[in-house]
Amino acid sequence: MAAIDTAQRNQSGPLGKRILQGAGVGLIIVSTFLLQTGEPDPTWNKYWVLRPLLVMTFAGAMSGVFYYLMGNMRSKGGWHTVLANVLSFVVFAIGMWMGMVLGFAGTYWH
Secondary structure, three states: OHHHHHHHHHOOOOHHHHHHHHHHHHHHHHHHHHHOOOOOOOOOOOOOOHHHHHHHHHHHHHHHHHHHHOHHHHOOOOHHHHHHHHHHHHHHHHHHHHHHHHHHEOOOEO
8 A cells, every 4th residue: 555655646746637738738739720720621521620629639638647657757856857758748749749640630631
């Protein structure tokens, strides 16, 4: 039981909070992109916009999970903290890129 308590103390915050933060950032990014678009192609499904919204939000949430999991490494201090933050950013950037590609495949990007 003590190992669980120690692991929970080393985390950077509640998991749910990190998931919501990551999902929120993903949602803001995709919403900004979608608001700048013009009229969609009439051959696309009426609900085509749901796919990029859901995929990007999910990708952001998974990036938040990764950030949470790096909390133990981050709590060690020094270069461990820097490495954990850099890895978290790289995973977030790759996740957002993959979310954009998967979300917009078949509509804007064919």
